[in-house]
Amino acid sequence: xxVSVILFALxxxxxxxxxxxxxxxxxxxxxxxxxxxxxxxxxxxVHFWGLTCAPCIAELPRWAALQRERPNMAIVxxxxxxxxxxxxxxxxxxxxxxxxxxxxxxxxxxxxxRLRHDIDPRWRGELPRTIQVGRDGTRNATVGxxxxxxxxxxxxxxxxxxx
Amino acid sequence: MTYAARxxxxxxxxxxxxxxxxxxxxxxxxxxxxxxxxDVSMACADKATPFLQSDGTLWLAWSANGRVAVVTSxxxxxxxxxxSFVNSAAxxxxxxxxxxxxxxxxxxxxVVVAYTIARDANxxxxxxxxxxxxxVKAFGAPQPLTLSDASxxxxxxxxxxxxxxxxxWIDKRNLVAAKAAHKKYNGxxxxxxxxxxxKNFAPAAIAHDxxxxxxxxxxxxxxxxxPVVIWRNLFAGGVRDHAVMTINGDQPGxxxxxxEDNWKIDACPHHGPALAVSPSGTYHAAWFTEGSxxxxxxxxxxxxxxxxxxxPLAIGQEDRQPSRPMVFSTxxxxxxxxxxxxxxRSLAVTMVSHDDGMSWSKPKVVAETTEASDHPLxxxxxxxxxxxxxxxxxxxxxxxxxxx
Numbered sequence: 001x002x003v004s005v006i007l008f009a010l011x012x013x014x015x016x017x018x019x020x021x022x023x024x025x026x027x028x029x030x031x032x033x034x035x036x037x038x039x040x041x042x043x044x045x046v047h048f049w050g051l052t053c054a055p056c057i058a059e060l061p062r063w064a065a066l067q068r069e070r071p072n073m074a075i076v077x078x079x080x081x082x083x084x085x086x087x088x089x090x091x092x093x094x095x096x097x098x099x100x101x102x103x104x105x106x107x108x109x110x111x112x113x114r115l116r117h118d119i120d121p122r123w124r125g126e127l128p129r130t131i132q133v134g135r136d137g138t139r140n141a142t143v144g145x146x147x148x149x150x151x152x153x154x155x156x157x158x159x160x161x162x163x
Numbered sequence: 164m165t166y167a168a169r170x171x172x173x174x175x176x177x178x179x180x181x182x183x184x185x186x187x188x189x190x191x192x193x194x195x196x197x198x199x200x201x202d203v204s205m206a207c208a209d210k211a212t213p214f215l216q217s218d219g220t221l222w223l224a225w226s227a228n229g230r231v232a233v234v235t236s237x238x239x240x241x242x243x244x245x246x247s248f249v250n251s252a253a254x255x256x257x258x259x260x261x262x263x264x265x266x267x268x269x270x271x272x273x274v275v276v277a278y279t280i281a282r283d284a285n286x287x288x289x290x291x292x293x294x295x296x297x298x299v300k301a302f303g304a305p306q307p308l309t310l311s312d313a314s315x316x317x318x319x320x321x322x323x324x325x326x327x328x329x330x331x332w333i334d335k336r337n338l339v340a341a342k343a344a345h346k347k348y349n350g351x352x353x354x355x356x357x358x359x360x361x362k363n364f365a366p367a368a369i370a371h372d373x374x375x376x377x378x379x380x381x382x383x384x385x386x387x388x389x390p391v392v393i394w395r396n397l398f399a400g401g402v403r404d405h406a407v408m409t410i411n412g413d414q415p416g417x418x419x420x421x422x423e424d425n426w427k428i429d430a431c432p433h434h435g436p437a438l439a440v441s442p443s444g445t446y447h448a449a450w451f452t453e454g455s456x457x458x459x460x461x462x463x464x465x466x467x468x469x470x471x472x473x474x475p476l477a478i479g480q481e482d483r484q485p486s487r488p489m490v491f492s493t494x495x496x497x498x499x500x501x502x503x504x505x506x507x508r509s510l511a512v513t514m515v516s517h518d519d520g521m522s523w524s525k526p527k528v529v530a531e532t533t534e535a536s537d538h539p540l541x542x543x544x545x546x547x548x549x550x551x552x553x554x555x556x557x558x559x560x561x562x563x564x565x566x567x
Binding site: 050051052053054055056057081082083084085086089092109110111112113114116117121122123124125126127128129143144145 | 281
């Protein structure tokens with residue numbers, strides 16, 4: 001069948017590609033909605049960071065600690081450096097911070113205003129930024145290093161909340 | 164899945180979508196990244212900085228995929244010379260949104276360019292400069308602007324009224340020194356250096372410690388050897404509000420606050436200010452803040468050389484994320500330019516004041532684009548003012564804003 005032939009070709013092509021140590025997905029127009037859809041109904045924390053943001057790099061290991069503490073917490077990291085981004089440098093930073101297992105994305109459209117507008121029309125590029133998405137879809141955005149204790153408490157309450 | 168594989172999956176999914184199968188219907192949302200512009204031609208440039216010579220020759224320094232190049236135009240940006248590359252191979256350029264190549268032509272005819280590379284895995288920057296004595300034909304090998312292993316970023320070049328080249332940037336040498344001495348040091352420092360016409364840069368001086376480390380600085384002149392610098396400072400308690408300083412030759416001046424925005428945040432705004440000084444001596448400042456006292460893009464003027472600033476005026480349409488402000492003064496007019504995004508289009512918007520910033524015209528959209536774009540900038544000669552804007556789709560545009 002035609003579809004299976006194409007899928008086989010895809011699998012073969014994937015196997016032939018060099019594998020980056022870390023799986024960083026490209027965030028383009030529409031990806032944000034896709035990301036939210038994939039995690040719909042779960043308590044989700046999306047954390048935006050960047051290579052050129054010193055407070056972000058300093059904070060990342062604490063996110064790794066939070067993930068270890070709450071393995072069932074859906075944490076998604078989005079590197080928001082202007083595209084084309086240095087993916088190897090991003091992977092190195094994430095590995096060093098102990099975040100290689102956490103779902104990661106990177107801005108892949110050089111039209112950063114459009115990507116930011118998809119995510120939050122008010123966002124003008126300041127980092128770090130964290131968006132909590134509750135199981136009922138309510139969102140809360142904060143700028144600056146996150147209060148991870150507050151995030152953990154929010155997560156515990158949101159998970160325990162009756163749908 | 165790797166980035167490249169994801170790209171491939173997007174292409175395969177697009178193929179399936181064109182076949183119109185049920186499988187494709189389920190997976191069409193795996194959008195492939197937009198086609199990347201991978202070569203080092205001007206068509207792939209992401210930043211372009213103009214310098215307008217008094218005879219009307221336009222100089223442009225641009226960056227594309229790790230290369231930095233210079234071109235000239237004698238017909239106001241309609242056509243350009245072949246590029247003269249400044250670096251001989253692609254380098255890891257500073258990826259910050261506010262980082263851009265700098266260019267000035269001094270009275271000796273020398274063209275000086277600066278750009279910033281990420282010098283290590285920790286994304287410390289290094290400012291490199293190169294010059295060409297004979298126009299765009301050949302640049303010497305790029306050299307460090309300052310002899311320091313600490314990070315330098317966001318260099319701003321400006322040609323002094325006396326013809327010297329002034330450079331200001333954000334520098335981390337005092338942070339490195341403080342760390343070595345186990346002392347606390349917040350942010351970075353504002354540094355500057357001079358190069359006489361045709362001469363190399365003199366050693367750097369630190370103008371002020373504890374500045375924000377991730378935003379561009381703005382430079383204008385209050386007179387010969389009197390550069391005025393605006394930057395995002397770190398005020399007590401980690402408040403990232405703006406300050407100006409008038410430097411007298413090699414002597415830093417007092418730090419003067421532009422506005423009490425009270426943006427107390429340990430974050431990188433990636434969004435620096437702009438400054439102009441009009442012939443009356445009035446300072447015109449424009450900046451972005453998310454402070455507790457105001458949020459958005461603002462303009463304020465100071466009639467006493469920065470000691471006090473008037474009430475900040477909000478710029479732009481609030482629901483269109485006004486950003487990237489520029490301010491430019493001629494003999495008789497002050498211009499503001501900025502960027503807005505309406506959900507589909509990026510707009511370059513301007514307004515003008517004919518009374519030294521006391522009152523302003525209505526904002527006017529002068530250009531737009533539906534793809535990626537650089538910050539809007541301005542250049543001028545006499546009373547002629549131009550918006551300089553590089554957009555991926557349309558290329559470089561120099562748009563006349565006004566004449567007397």
